[in-house]
Amino acid sequence: MITTDFTPIDYDYFDFEGRNYARIIGRDKQGKRVCVIDSCPIYLWAILSDKLNEKKIKNLIEEIKEIRLDIKGRQTNVEKVELHDKNFLGKKVQALKIFATNYKDLHDIADRLVLPGIENRRGYDLGFVTHYIVESGISPLQWYKIEGDVLDNSGEFGGIDQNLDSDLTIRLQKHKKIVDDIKEPGFAPKILAYDIESDEFQIGKGEILMVSLVGENFKKVITFKKPHKKLDYVEVVKDEAELLERFVHHVRKVSPDFLVGYFSDGFDLPYLKARATHLKIPLNLGLDDSQPRFFRAGAGKGLGTGKISGIVHIDLMKFIQTAYAQYMQSETLSLNEVSREFLGDSKKDFKFKHSSKIKKEEWDDYFEYNLHDSVLTYGLFQKFWPDMQEFVRVIQEPVFDLSRAGLSRYTESYILHNLDKFNEIPERRPKYEEIGERRNVRVEGAFVFEPTPGLYENIAMFDFTSMHTSIIVTHNLSKSTFLKKKEKNSYESPEITEKGKKVKYYFSKKPGFFPELMKEIFELRKKAKEDYKKNPNITTKARSNAFKLLSASAHGYVAFFGARYYSHEASASILAFVRKYNKETIEKVEKAGHKVIFGDTDSVAFLMNNKTEADIKKLLEKLNSELPGIMQLELEDFFTRGLWVTRRTGTIGAKKKYALIGKDGKLKIRGFETVRRDWCHLARELQNKIIRLILKDGNEIQALKYLKEIVKKVKQREIARDEITIRTMLQKPIEDYKAISPHVIAAKKMKALGIPISGANLIEYFVAETREKKSLVREKVKLPEEKGEYNIEYYLNRQILPAVENIFQVFGIEVREIFSGKKQTKLGDFK
DNA sequence: GGTGGCGTTTTACC
DNA sequence: ACAGGTAAAACGCCACC
Numbered sequence: 010m011i012t013t014d015f016t017p018i019d020y021d022y023f024d025f026e027g028r029n030y031a032r033i034i035g036r037d038k039q040g041k042r043v044c045v046i047d048s049c050p051i052y053l054w055a056i057l058s059d060k061l062n063e064k065k066i067k068n069l070i071e072e073i074k075e076i077r078l079d080i081k082g083r084q085t086n087v088e089k090v091e092l093h094d095k096n097f098l099g100k101k102v103q104a105l106k107i108f109a110t111n112y113k114d115l116h117d118i119a120d121r122l123v124l125p126g127i128e129n130r131r132g133y134d135l136g137f138v139t140h141y142i143v144e145s146g147i148s149p150l151q152w153y154k155i156e157g158d159v160l161d162n163s164g165e166f167g168g169i170d171q172n173l174d175s176d177l178t179i180r181l182q183k184h185k186k187i188v189d190d191i192k193e194p195g196f197a198p199k200i201l202a203y204d205i206e207s208d209e210f211q212i213g214k215g216e217i218l219m220v221s222l223v224g225e226n227f228k229k230v231i232t233f234k235k236p237h238k239k240l241d242y243v244e245v246v247k248d249e250a251e252l253l254e255r256f257v258h259h260v261r262k263v264s265p266d267f268l269v270g271y272f273s274d275g276f277d278l279p280y281l282k283a284r285a286t287h288l289k290i291p292l293n294l295g296l297d298d299s300q301p302r303f304f305r306a307g308a309g310k311g312l313g314t315g316k317i318s319g320i321v322h323i324d325l326m327k328f329i330q331t332a333y334a335q336y337m338q339s340e341t342l343s344l345n346e347v348s349r350e351f352l353g354d355s356k357k358d359f360k361f362k363h364s365s366k367i368k369k370e371e372w373d374d375y376f377e378y379n380l381h382d383s384v385l386t387y388g389l390f391q392k393f394w395p396d397m398q399e400f401v402r403v404i405q406e407p408v409f410d411l412s413r414a415g416l417s418r419y420t421e422s423y424i425l426h427n428l429d430k431f432n433e434i435p436e437r438r439p440k441y442e443e444i445g446e447r448r449n450v451r452v453e454g455a456f457v458f459e460p461t462p463g464l465y466e467n468i469a470m471f472d473f474t475s476m477h478t479s480i481i482v483t484h485n486l487s488k489s490t491f492l493k494k495k496e497k498n499s500y501e502s503p504e505i506t507e508k509g510k511k512v513k514y515y516f517s518k519k520p521g522f523f524p525e526l527m528k529e530i531f532e533l534r535k536k537a538k539e540d541y542k543k544n545p546n547i548t549t550k551a552r553s554n555a556f557k558l559l560s561a562s563a564h565g566y567v568a569f570f571g572a573r574y575y576s577h578e579a580s581a582s583i584l585a586f587v588r589k590y591n592k593e594t595i596e597k598v599e600k601a602g603h604k605v606i607f608g609d610t611d612s613v614a615f616l617m618n619n620k621t622e623a624d625i626k627k628l629l630e631k632l633n634s635e636l637p638g639i640m641q642l643e644l645e646d647f648f649t650r651g652l653w654v655t656r657r658t659g660t661i662g663a664k665k666k667y668a669l670i671g672k673d674g675k676l677k678i679r680g681f682e683t684v685r686r687d688w689c690h691l692a693r694e695l696q697n698k699i700i701r702l703i704l705k706d707g708n709e710i711q712a713l714k715y716l717k718e719i720v721k722k723v724k725q726r727e728i729a730r731d732e733i734t735i736r737t738m739l740q741k742p743i744e745d746y747k748a749i750s751p752h753v754i755a756a757k758k759m760k761a762l763g764i765p766i767s768g769a770n771l772i773e774y775f776v777a778e779t780r781e782k783k784s785l786v787r788e789k790v791k792l793p794e795e796k797g798e799y800n801i802e803y804y805l806n807r808q809i810l811p812a813v814e815n816i817f818q819v820f821g822i823e824v825r826e827i828f829s830g831k832k833q834t835k836l837g838d839f840k
Numbered sequence: 841g842g843t844g845g846c847g848t849t850t851t852a853c854c
Numbered sequence: 855a856c857a858g859g860t861a862a863a864a865c866g867c868c869a870c871c
Contacts, residue, residue: 416857444855454859455854476854477858565857572857584859610854610860657863665853665861680862685851687864737850748848748866784842786865807864841871848866854859 011179014038014187015045015155016196017147018266019321020138020407022112025166027083029112031141034175034296034319036196036266038152044173044296044319045155046166047181049144053115053133054434055105056097061126066092066103069126073107076121078114085110087118097129097434099489099521104434112137131434135425138407143426147184148405150196150398156183174264174296174319198394200224201265202387203256205277206379208364210765212276213283216249218364219376220256220281223383224263230376231255237370242380253281253290260294260320267321267408268294269390271344271382274324274413278315279303295319314413321409325389328397328412331419332558340686340736341769348385351392357381361765399551403559419559420566421573424526431522436488436573447570452581453506456588458595458608460653460662464707464819465606465616468669469625470645471598471632472612473590475534477564478527480586481579483638487523487567488576490516502582503589514578523574527563531639534560587611594632594642601628607653609665612645622647646671650704654815663815670704682812689775691732692808695719699813709820716813720828723804730775733799733808739770751776754787764792776803 017035024030033045055073057066070090077086089108096102105127109118115133122130135143142148157179160170170178201224209215219232228242231252236243246252260268270277282301285292292300296319303313315322326342339346345356359378367375401411404422414422428435439447473479480486484500492499492515500516534556541549566572568580587610594613595605603615617625625644632642648669656663666680682688683697695716702712722728737752743760746753755774759766766772776789777797783789786807791797810825817824 414856418856420857448855452859457853457860472854562857568858569856571855580858612854656861663862679854680852682863684853685863687850740850746849750849750865752850811863843870845869846867849864851862853861 010156010182011159011177012154012156013043013177013179015043015153015184016151017045017149017153018198018407019319019409020141020149021318022137022141023166023169024111025169027085027110029137030166031138031145032169033147037177038196040197040199041176042174042264042296044170044175044178045147045157045181046160046169046178047141047145047147049141050108051110051112051115051140052106052108053119054095054129054131055107055122055127056095056129056131056434057103057105058126058128061103065126066105069124070105072124073105073122076118078117078121080114080117083111083114085114094432095434096432096522097131098436099433099517099519102128102434112140131437134437135435138410139422139425142405143429145184146186148402148426149407150401152187154185154187155179155181157181169297172297174261198266199263200267200269200387200390201227201260201263202269202383202390203260203273203277204270204379204382204386205280206375207280212279213287216364217252217280217284219379220252221376221379221383222256222259222263223380223387224265227263228380228384229259230380231259232376234364234372234375235369236376237373240373240376243376249284250288250290253285253288253292256281257290257292257294264296265320267323267390268317269323269325269386271386271389272324272326273322274314274327278322279313282315316409321407321412323390323408323412325386325393325412328393329389331415332396332400332554333393341738341767341771343767343769343771344382344385344389346769348389352385352388354385354388356385395547395551396554399548399555403552403555416558416562417566417569417572420562423530423559424523424574427526427529428522431525433522438573439571439575444570447575447577450577452568452577452584453588454584455610456591456608457610457664458605458613459664460607460667462653462655462660462662462815462819464703465651465653466649466707467617468606468614468648468651469603469617469622470612470614470648470669471594471629471642472645474641474643475531475560476587476590476611477583478531478560479639479641480583480590481563481567482524482528482531483640484582484586485516485518485521485524486576486579486582486586487516487521488574488579489523490519490521491576491578492517503585505581505585507581514582516579516582523567527560528639530556530559530563590636590640597632597635598628606651607664607667614651614669617647648672648677650707652700652704652816652819654819657811657815668700668704674705676701676704687735687737688812689733689735689804689808691719691723691728691804692812694732695809696812696816699816703816709817709822713817713822713824716809716817716824716828720805720809723809724801726798726801728799728804730793730799733775733804734773734793735775736771736773739766739772749787751787751790754790755792758790758792762792764794776800776807 014037015035017033019034022029022031031047035043037043073090074087087107091106093104093106095104119130119133160178162171203222205217205220207215207217219230222229230242231244233246233248246255294317299318301315301317303315305313339350349355357378359374401408404419405426406422495515498518502514504511537553537556541553564583567576595608598613598615599605603618605615607614648671651669653662653667669677683693699712703709739756743756752772755772773793774790777791778800779789814824
């Protein structure tokens with residue numbers, strides 16, 4: 010017997026004599042690697058029909074006990090059956106807890122349970138690891154005091170400890186959570202970042218020229234190419250095979266908790282595996298000597314995820330995409346841009362070419378480039394680790410799974426790990442046909458107010474705090490609280506138009522577990538925010554962020570076709586309430602004597618009309634006193650000026666396109682080309698400057714002068730290539746495009762010239778002058794590397810002037826008439 | 841051969 | 855396929871005169 014402290018990092022399981030055993034890899038407080046072997050009850054639920062008498066239940070139990078399975082080379086049977094009072098979708102039910110030997114048999118047992126008296130079979134599709142965490146209460150990245158027998162070359166479980174590179178292997182007997190306190194320092198993980206460079210981009214097609222590894226006080230580039238100067242981090246080997254061997258050697262020697270790459274699920278790890286297979290080199294990176302395995306689960310864009318036993322392989326890009334992308338400034342998820350935003354550092358300059366064309370002295374730059382990619386990846390992991398850690402603690406799924414999950418899984422995991430509090434049996438995942446049906450229904454979304462174009466002064470803006478989530482909580486909306494028929498004393502949705510008919514949906518007043526959990530998230534977020542204000546550090550901030558994201562995804566989850574707790578009725582009702590509350594707020598603000606300028610989903614912007622800020626705050630208080638439940642309106646800010654413009658065609662105001670300036674001079678620009686990456690920098694920066702000049706002192710003449718300067722520069726060809734480059738994302742394979750737009754042409758050109766498309770799939774091009782007169786833009790597309798002069802007419806008439814023309818129209822200035830020479834043949838011009 | 845409506849595509853807002 | 859709907863805008867495509 011031994012007692013130690015322990016934090017679980019990675020979970021998997023193995024079979025021994027037909028039974029499942031969880032194998033948890035973690036650390037103790039001294040940083041020693043500890044492996045814990047444990048088991049848990051394996052079972053599924055059979056939910057019984059309402060009116061089943063005792064005798065029938067008894068017979069059913071006897072019948073189930075007789076089930077024998079002979080599948081996949083295993084012979085097993087139902088071990089035990091118990092009758093329990095449970096809840097399923099908020100309803101009291103009687104359910105049979107059916108115990109089996111092996112988790113993998115549960116599906117087959119469920120298939121045998123299609124019996125009279127059994128309504129539903131549930132709880133067999135969670136996956137062993139999730140099931141184990143729920144059952145055992147041993148959650149990732151928490152601290153436990155554990156007690157058990159040491160397995161030291163014991164030969165138990167077929168000698169599992171003998172082949173495992175851990176300091177201590179324990180067969181668990183007892184465990185106790187020792188801290189659940191945010192002040193407890195988290196564990197400092199051992200990290201190794203890696204990156205490869207190869208000749209060909211297609212996986213396994215070319216040779217791997219070099220691999221870089223970066224850890225704490227550890228920097229290495231392994232290569233079989235010769236350095237020009239002496240570089241102490243370069244380890245020269247004889248060939249690619251030895252490179253792979255040395256890579257494995259170093260990873261095993263450092264033995265990190267996390268092997269971290271950037272887009273490494275889609276490139277680095279599969280490439281290493283492919284080359285190792287080709288060269289017959291074992292890539293035994295696992296703690297148990299196993300090779301990386303690839304799973305298609307969670308595969309976006311047809312890529313799998315790479316798993317290494319005992320060492321958590323992390324592809325940072327996916328985590329950043331899920332948890333950060335919506336709050337980031339970066340326009341792509343490229344390592345370069347993300348590093349620049351979060352680390353203030355970027356990739357080293359290196360112009361790719363085939364290895365046969367790289368000159369002797371250029372190799373040193375390539376090594377440095379390769380090393381620096383790992384340096385950046387290492388830095389990013391350090392930066393994001395506190396957040397990743399808090400997400401793991403909150404949703405209670407292992408780091409590996411969290412790092413590959415999308416927002417729906419975050420929410421769903423949180424639910425699944427908290428169902429016990431409600432004595433709830435988990436709902437199953439939707440079947441293929443259900444997903445198809447769900448994808449076919451559309452629901453009407455939020456209301457967007459049509460603004461009147463103009464320049465306004467003294468504007469106030471209100472918005473609802475976590476609007477969708479507070480609606481879910483206030484009106485108890487969810488799958489399980491939805492009532493098929495109206496009951497007295499129930500919540501009622503506003504009127505909804507569906508398929509041309511007006512309907513209303515009704516929800517029980519008895520608090521449902523989903524709204525209750527969302528309320529919990531809502532409150533925990535509030536508390537985390539207060540904790541952060543009191544004690545600002547990375548952990549309190551990370552926790553606040555985690556709950557913020559979970560809270561923001563609540564409605565998205567309910568409306569997501571893949572969700573276990575998907576509900577069309579709840580989603581449609583949530584959105585109907587969103588429209589109702591926004592419209593009501595707009596009416597009330599107008600009634601209070603203010604002209605409303607704009608509103609989108611959860612916000613309303615209006616003129617202060619000589620009222621003081623204190624008056625506006627009083628109005629806010631009054632509006633809040635009239636709101637039900639946890640609904641809350643807050644003051645977004647006061648603005649000194651705001652600009653709304655017309656849509657490109659016509660005279661109606663453009664929604665979602667405005668610019669505001671705060672009392673502190675800070676700009677808030679929404680929707681304008683300034684924030685869109687598919688416009689060239691020149692047009693974006695010009696527009697930004699014009700907006701700035703106009704909002705700062707409301708003087709359009711200064712802005713017009715500035716425009717004149719830029720137009721002159723364009724006409725005199727003084728604009729740099731980079732400024733006129735247009736960047737657009739290629740969203741699918743080139744062949745799949747029906748419409749051949751300019752960026753598709755550019756992508757085709759790149760393919761023909763063998764220029765690799767960046768990991769971010771961003772296509773860059775510019776519009777050039779052509780000898781013959783061509784009308785289509787795509788016929789004038791050139792790659793940034795190509796020779797040619799930019800097309801003055803295009804940049805003037807299709808980029809510069811469109812970016813600013815409707816801003817000047819607010820002041821009655823027609824910039825096209827001033828600058829473009831030609832008259833536009835728009836209808837408006839003849840009136 | 842110009843043009844106007846429509847479908848496709850990308851990107852942003854909340 | 856892997857959180858949702860609303861909206862702006864550009865461009866190609868195609869019928870039409």
